[in-house]
Amino acid sequence: xxxxVYIVLxxxxxxxxxxxxxxxxxxxxxxTLAPISGSPVYFASGDAAVMDLxxxxxxxxKLVDEHKAPQGKKPDRRRPDQPPKPQPPNPQPPxxxxxxxxxxxxxxxxxxxxxxxxxxxxxxDGLRNGEWExxxxxxxxxxxxxxxxxxxxxWGVDQAAGTxxxxxxxxxxxxxxxxRAGEDRCFDEGYSDAYNDAYAEARESGLxxxxxxxxxxxxxxxxxxxxxxxxxxxxxxxxxxxxxxxELHDSFPATNAMMHSFAMDSRGVALRNLPxxxxxxxxxxxxEKRAYDKGFQEGYRRAYRRTYGDAKRDAYDESYRRAYRxxxxxxxxxxxxxxxxxxxxxxxxxxxxxxxxSAYNAYFQEYKSREYADRRAAGKNDGRADGQxxxxxxxxxxxxxxxxxxxxxxxxxxxxxGAFKDGKQSGIKAAxxxxxxxxxxxxxxxxxxxxxxxxxxxxxxxxxxxxxxKNFGFKQSDSVVIVVKSERGEIVLVPVLxxxxxxxxAKALVDLKIGTLYDVVLPNxxxxxxxxxxxxxxxxxxxxxYMRTNDNKVGVVAKDEADVTKKPTWFFPGKLATLKRGEKVxxxxxxxxxxxxxKSAFLGGDWTKGYMNKKKLxxx
Numbered sequence: 001x002x003x004x005v006y007i008v009l010x011x012x013x014x015x016x017x018x019x020x021x022x023x024x025x026x027x028x029x030x031x032t033l034a035p036i037s038g039s040p041v042y043f044a045s046g047d048a049a050v051m052d053l054x055x056x057x058x059x060x061x062k063l064v065d066e067h068k069a070p071q072g073k074k075p076d077r078r079r080p081d082q083p084p085k086p087q088p089p090n091p092q093p094p095x096x097x098x099x100x101x102x103x104x105x106x107x108x109x110x111x112x113x114x115x116x117x118x119x120x121x122x123x124x125d126g127l128r129n130g131e132w133e134x135x136x137x138x139x140x141x142x143x144x145x146x147x148x149x150x151x152x153x154x155w156g157v158d159q160a161a162g163t164x165x166x167x168x169x170x171x172x173x174x175x176x177x178x179x180r181a182g183e184d185r186c187f188d189e190g191y192s193d194a195y196n197d198a199y200a201e202a203r204e205s206g207l208x209x210x211x212x213x214x215x216x217x218x219x220x221x222x223x224x225x226x227x228x229x230x231x232x233x234x235x236x237x238x239x240x241x242x243x244x245x246x247e248l249h250d251s252f253p254a255t256n257a258m259m260h261s262f263a264m265d266s267r268g269v270a271l272r273n274l275p276x277x278x279x280x281x282x283x284x285x286x287x288e289k290r291a292y293d294k295g296f297q298e299g300y301r302r303a304y305r306r307t308y309g310d311a312k313r314d315a316y317d318e319s320y321r322r323a324y325r326x327x328x329x330x331x332x333x334x335x336x337x338x339x340x341x342x343x344x345x346x347x348x349x350x351x352x353x354x355x356x357x358s359a360y361n362a363y364f365q366e367y368k369s370r371e372y373a374d375r376r377a378a379g380k381n382d383g384r385a386d387g388q389x390x391x392x393x394x395x396x397x398x399x400x401x402x403x404x405x406x407x408x409x410x411x412x413x414x415x416x417x418g419a420f421k422d423g424k425q426s427g428i429k430a431a432x433x434x435x436x437x438x439x440x441x442x443x444x445x446x447x448x449x450x451x452x453x454x455x456x457x458x459x460x461x462x463x464x465x466x467x468x469x470k471n472f473g474f475k476q477s478d479s480v481v482i483v484v485k486s487e488r489g490e491i492v493l494v495p496v497l498x499x500x501x502x503x504x505x506a507k508a509l510v511d512l513k514i515g516t517l518y519d520v521v522l523p524n525x526x527x528x529x530x531x532x533x534x535x536x537x538x539x540x541x542x543x544x545x546y547m548r549t550n551d552n553k554v555g556v557v558a559k560d561e562a563d564v565t566k567k568p569t570w571f572f573p574g575k576l577a578t579l580k581r582g583e584k585v586x587x588x589x590x591x592x593x594x595x596x597x598x599k600s601a602f603l604g605g606d607w608t609k610g611y612m613n614k615k616k617l618x619x620x
Contacts, residue, residue, distance in 0.1 A: 099291030114303030122308035126315030136318035138327025146332035150339025151171030155347040162351030166231070170359030177360075178367030183375045185368070190379030198387025199394075206395020215495060222612065224411035232416040236423025244431035249472055253505060439477035441502065442470050443532045443540025448514070450503030459550035460519040460601070463491065467540075469499070470507040477502045481533045482510075488526040490518045492602060520554045520584035520600045553587040555595055555617035562617075564610040568594035576607040584620065585612065 045082060141612040206212070335443035434440075446467035450457045465484070471477050482497035493515040502508050514528075525547050532540040556578045566574030568591045579585070583603060 008354060012026055033285075059390050072122035086619035097285055097287040099287050102288035103291040103295040106297075106301035108295075110299030110301075110435035111303040112299075114300035114305075115307045118304035118307035119311045122311030122313075123315040126312035127319045129312075130316035130319030131323045134323030135327045138324040139331045141327035143333030143335040146335030147339035147342070150336040150341075150449075151343030151346070152339075154340035154343035157344045158348040159351040162348040163355045166352035166355030166357075167359045170356035171363050173356075174360035175367055181364070181368040182370050183372045186372045186376040187379035190376040191383035194380040194381075194383035195387040196383075198384045199391035200387075202388040202391030203395040206392040206397075207399055209396050209399050212396040212399040213403035216400035216405075216408035220404035220407030220409075224408040225415060228412040228416045229419040232419025233423035233426075236420035236425075237427035238423075239420075240424035240429075241431040242427075243424075244428045245435075246436040248431075248435050249527060252333045252470065252472055252507075333551025351420030435473050438473045439471050439475045439476065439502070439504065439534070440473035440482070441477055441532075441539040442472065443542075444468050444470065446530060446532075446540065446542040446544075447530050449542050450548060451513070452495065457517060457546050459517055459521045459548070459552055462513050462516050463528075465510070465512060465514045467504055467510045467530075467532070467542075468507060469510060469532070469540075471497070471502040471504060474504040476504055478534050480510075483533075484514045484516075484528060484530045486515075486526060486528055488522075488524070490521045491515045491526075492518070517548060518584075518600065518602050519550075519552060520586060520602075520620070521548050521550050523550045550620075554620035555585050555587045555597060555612070556620050557581050557583045558616055558618050564597065564607060564612055568592050568596075568611040573611070576610045577605045585617070587617075587619075591612075 056305065171306040241269070349378060444467075446465065448463055448465050451462040451464055465482075469480060479501055480499040482494055482499060484497065486493065497512065497514065499510050499512075500508075514530075525545055527545045528542055529543045530541065558581065560581045562579045562581075563573075563575050564577040564579065564585075566576060585601055585603070586600060588593050588598055588609075591611065593614050595614055595617055597612050598609045598619075599605060601608055
């Protein structure tokens with residue numbers, strides 16, 4: 001090798017981290033660059049002579065190995081005369097395939113097939129549709145025209161006969177019905193006149209009937225002797241029981257006993273075979289096959305639409321005219337006969353009705369207005385008899401009712417006082433016996449209050465209840481069952497509440513915790529309702545409205561499937577829980593577009609803190 005060699009590795013070295021010793025030795029050598037034909041690497045010496053590749057091969061390989069070898073490993077050593085490894089050839093992209101011939105051939109073949117099939121199918125559909133619509137329209141229009149012509153020709157045939165028959169039959173019916181109506185009119189007028197006079201006269205007679213009064217008076221006394229005695233006894237019993245009960249309540253001792261109360265918490269695409277024309281064209285490459293298929297489809301669709309429409313239109317017109325004329329002619333004749341019969345019947349009926357109505361009205365009015373003396377006389381006789389009978393009955397009934405009332409009142413005044421007195425004594429004794437043998441509980445002055453006593457029912461605070469229970473009876477009571485309900489909710493109520501028995505003629509104070517408000521409770525009014533029972537018998541119930549407050553910031557889930565995540569991000573957030581619409585969480589902070597939340601003490605799940613997208617929560 002010559003004295004100094006400087007090697008520039010523009011393509012072989014991609015990094016500037018060459019060995020410090022090697023670079024330093026190269027920098028200290030003065031060089032003149034000279035290209036080597038066919039290579040991007042330049043070699044030079046001090047006298048600008050181009051060096052043979054074999055002279056620098058060893059140095060070149062050493063530098064490459066030092067640059068590529070991993071730290072701690074020795075570079076691969078090659079002999080200076082060893083030839084380099086052969087490199088694989090650089091593949092060249094294939095030349096584009098000319099698909100014009102395949103596309104044109106496909107378009108030509110598709111057009112030919114489209115014209116052939118379009119002509120055949122268009123003619124088939126045109127003949128079928130034309131025949132069907134021609135037959136339908138011919139039948140409809142032939143029937144309409146034939147029926148109209150027949151009806152017009154037959155309408156005036158029997159009008160004369162209709163007029164004659166209608167006039168004759170209308171006269172007969174008008175005479176008959178008019179006579180009947182006139183007779184009924186005369187009878188009713190005679191009946192009414194005689195009935196009214198006879199009824200008034202007979203009623204006055206009935207009102208003076210002594211026998212009716214006596215019968216009513218006796219019936220009244222008999223009923224009062226039974227009814228009023230029973231009523232007096234019941235009224236007296238209730239009065240006596242209430243009197244003794246009041247005495248026992250008024251004498252109730254004033255001393256208090258503290259009651260021990262407790263609470264028990266209980267996609268596919270189908271493959272299609274290419275047409276035979278493609279195989280005959282010898283288009284074997286994929287590009288030619290696709291071009292042929294594209295041209296075939298375009299040519300087919302265009303030719304098919306054009307030939308199909310023309311063929312269908314021509315065949316339709318031909319078939320329609322033939323079917324229409326045949327259907328029209330055949331239907332016209334049969335419809336004409338039907339129309340003729342209908343017109344003949346209609347003409348007769350119109351003439352008959354006009355004549356009948358005219359004759360009927362004239363004769364009916366004439367015969368109805370005549371006087372029928374015999375029917376008027378019969379009406380008077382019947383009216384007089386019915387008036388006398390019904391008038392006397394009405395007067396007698398009033399007389400009997402008056403006698404009943406007077407007899408009832410007289411007897412009631414006689415028997416009621418004694419029955420009431422006897423009943424009252426029985427009631428007093430029964431009340432004393434009942435109070436002596438039973439416990440008689442009454443709950444009064446029940447109220448709800450907050451645990452810390454500041455008058456505010458705050459989120460997370462316990463709610464208390466105080467009530468006074470009195471036992472007016474002489475026997476000790478059973479334990480008292482207490483049930484509390486909330487009208488709005490958001491309070492955890494103690495499931496089973498009970499209080500100890502109350503001694504005879506004693507009272508006790510109940511003071512206990514009934515529940516805890518949610519830490520996410522809605523600040524608003526609510527009402528608590530409590531019932532007290534002893535031996536399954538209600539002994540008191542109360543309702544109290546109270547105001548709730550909540551200083552916590554609360555979020556309400558806006559829709560289902562709302563996630564609570566570990567991190568405030570959409571990218572791998574780490575889901576902790578999924579909440580439903582309406583569930584509530586406590587908001588403790590915010591970050592970016594997320595709320596920092598913590599779980600309510602009353603919400604399910606094993607998570608405690610997390611993040612929720614602000615769009616998923618509404619502020620309470």
